[in-house]
Amino acid sequence: MTLRAVPGMADASDSLAWVAKAQRNHVLTSWSKQSGPDPLVVVGGEGCHFVDASGRRHLDFMSQLVNLNLGYQHPRLVDAIKQQADQLCYIGPNLANEARSRLALQLAELAPGNLTASFFTTGGAAANENAIKLARHYTGKHKIITRYRSYHGASAGAITLSGEPRRWPAEPGMPGVVRMLDPYTYRCPAGHPNPCPVCAGGPHLEEILQYEGPETVAAVLLETVTGTNGPIVPPDGYLRSIREVCDRHGILLILDEVMVGFGRLGRWFACEHWDVVPDIVSVAKGLNSGYVPLGAMIVSEPIRDWLRDHTFSGGLTYSGHPLACASGVASIEIMRDEKVVENAAAQGLLLERRLHELAARHRSIGDIRGMGLMWGIELVRNRETREPLAPFHAKGTAAAPVAQVVAAAKAKGVHFGAHDNVVRLAPPLIISAAEIDEGIQVLDDALSLADKATVP
Ligand SMILES: Cc1ncc(COP(=O)(O)O)c(C=O)c1O
Structure with missing residues (x-):
């Protein structure tokens, strides 16, 4: 069978770059303008990590769309x-x-x-x-x-x-x-x-x-x-x-x-x-x-x-x-x-503790909310006034102070979510204490960007 030539397939030779290009040109993706950058190509995963086409491992603190509770490729x-x-x-x-x-x-x-x-x-x-x-x-x-x-x-x-x-x-x-x-x-x-x-x-x-x-x-x-x-x-x-x-x-x-x-x-x-x-x-x-x-x-x-x-x-x-x-x-x-629900409850307590430790170190953190393994960090310009770091339904530059926190963590291979002025955390329910600490350390560094956007 020969494939009908479509734009982007010409470079479908020796790399997986065509996969990203085909997705960008021929797949309509959710809740976004279709002109964004090429998406990451993912080729596999295991436990709480997925692996991109370059072989790099990413720690997923969002369980994709808060669905991959048992992690990647549970045998x-x-x-x-x-x-x-x-x-x-x-x-x-x-x-x-x-x-x-x-x-x-x-x-x-x-x-x-x-x-x-x-x-x-x-x-x-x-x-x-x-x-x-x-x-x-x-x-x-x-x-x-x-x-x-x-x-x-x-x-x-x-x-x-x-x-x-x-x-x-x-x-x-x-x-x-x-x-x-x-x-x-x-x-x-x-x-x-x-x-x-x-x-x-x-x-x-x-x-x-x-x-x-x-x-x-x-x-x-x-x-x-x-x-x-x-x-x-x-x-x-x-x-x-x-x-x-x-x-x-x-x-x-x-x-x-x-x-x-x-x-x-x-x-x-x-x-x-x-x-x-x-x-x-x-x-x-x-x-x-x-x-x-x-x-x-x-x-x-x-x-x-x-x-x-x-x-x-x-x-x-x-x-x-x-x-x-x-x-x-x-x-x-x-x-x-595998006592997954019990693990979610236990690791959730650790995550909650770690988030409150972050709140003690970062003045941009206005509120920590959640239960089990679903948490949010609400970022503010000022703790007293509670002015949000990004307004409700923020887009573009208005959303940047929060988006850059998530982007900085992503650059270090840990994926969090963002919604308005809230950084979201919802890792797979099989996550270990060591993985929680790994993610929190990356988030700790990234939150210094949010601190810079606060006002006295
Ligand atoms: C609370 C809640 N209800 C419903 C849905 C919709 O589920 P689906 O995307 O599987 O249709 C979602 C998806 O994120 C959700 O979070």
Whole structure:
């Protein structure tokens, strides 16, 4: 077979430079202008490191998109996918298959409370889309309440559920989404009176319901702990108070644990930290570390029972894909056998300690927030005024003071994330203490750049 010549292929001779060029010219990449520099070409990985085409190893402190919880190329996980590929690569969703049934049983056992039936998707957005569609059908109501500092996916409905600015180009979006404020205690939108209605959750939700009419609201959908737009850890009592208000008004609680589920916060499910059980939970990412696209919405028994007599109006060609489910089964077994959740909890405590040590050394650090192995360092120009080092939704030069910290660390082979004025850390859950210290040392050096941008 001869390949049709395309621009960029001419130099596809003896190096991998063509790979970067082809990606830049022929692949549309996420959330960015398509005119950026050539991307790094990655040829492999192991544990918490990936390897670029020059053979250089990079320490990944973001688990790619906070999904690669078991790290790169976990041999048992790779093997499970190979074995399933040998046996059966695909079978339609309405026929039964061992990998799918096994994963469904595992989830029914692992998920909190009475969450026992799963609809499998190909990722997080599709799990949230199905969750709200089902909530609307089940309750006979149509509004969904979400929060401003949130991300729930990029598909047309999920991006409307998202409160953050990536929603703007997709507007006008899906009708019926109403947003509430976030329990962001460091910059409380209500000025944080004592008691604070926003940070307590329930009182603020009650007020929104008063204006919206609880009889029109199908569900409240929240990230249990805000990921990309945070981290924002809800104060103790917040989720319980939201749950109580939902129960009082016959509103479903949907928790989006796409980022924070499956050990990221040191428990299998993040809501276990506060003993709150939602009516539906959406998961993806860490469910199988993203080795094969997979997500799920897991619904409570009353909803599952209701669906016995009502049509579930959702479907996907790849729902419960055997390769994805086999990787999910193996991933859960690995996590149990290798005590991965326990490691996330233990290393999370070390990471938290190290971050507070950094805060003592760097005047640009305004706040340290997170849990388990998901942390953020909020950078400020001045600790007293809390003026952010980069403004909300900063782009270009406005974002530079934070971007340069992440770029300096990357130049030394350690990859962190950045969102507005927050440096993000979310390493694989298999990370060791030595790797945490290696990353922190690089970050320590890089933060001196941020310190230079502070004002007295
Ligand atoms: C909390 C949350 N929900 C949903 C999604 C969307 O998941 P996906 O990209 O798999 O559709 C993400 C992705 O980052 C997320 O962080």
